[in-house]
Amino acid sequence: MPDASPRSPDPIPALIVKDHRVGHRDRLRERFLNAGAEGIAPYELLELILFRAQPRQDMKPLAKALLARFGSFAEVLTARPDRLREVKGIGDAAIVELKIVEAAAQQMVKGAVAKRTVLGSWAAVMDYCRAAQAFVEREEFRILFLDKRNVLIRDEVQSTGTVDHTPAYPREIIKRALELGSTALILVHNHPSGDPTPSQADITMTKQIVALARAMEIEVHDHLIVGRNGTQSLRKLKLM
Structure with missing residues (x-):
């Protein structure tokens, strides 16, 4: 005997929602x-x-x-x-x-500087300094120690300071240069504000280091200031 009870309607297929994250x-x-x-x-x-x-x-x-x-x-x-x-x-x-x-x-950028004459690959030096320090949130004072052929011996951060100041110790810099047998230096520090314009304190400190280095027959090639908005060279600005 046929079933007289009403037949349930076929279920409505569930709406398939494609998850964009799949794949x-x-x-x-x-x-x-x-x-x-x-x-x-x-x-x-x-x-x-x-x-x-x-x-x-x-x-x-x-x-x-x-x-x-x-x-x-x-x-x-x-x-x-x-x-x-x-x-x-x-x-x-x-x-x-x-x-x-x-x-x-x-x-990668340091590799473009290592074991090469630094003054002959200045663009690579600038790229390296910018990659290392342009976006650092506190000031760092870095020294690139070079040999008599101007090849990089050592890259060291001498000190780390605050958002707008880092101490530099001229005697410690020269002492370290003598320990490494370095005859030339490139000074580098960053401005977390983004503006690489040198301050009067930067200029005064640079001249102190240059004078002390000259007395020990060590040459300071440049002092670079890096920031998000660019890089400044104190030598190019004729401030050292």
């Missing part, structure tokens, strides 16, 4: 391989770096938050770990990935 990583990697860094946005380049820290999590919100907080791709890479941790969602694994990329970039 996003592969698409972004493919676009990067095909077009290079010029073919993707800065936040997408950050995403590619952060993918290694979180194998499955959507990294776009974090990448955009980092750019919003620090202002640029370079400033994200050079931000101190303690400041990076202030951004919600970032962990130590992500910070390590960012710092690896920063270190790799500095090694």
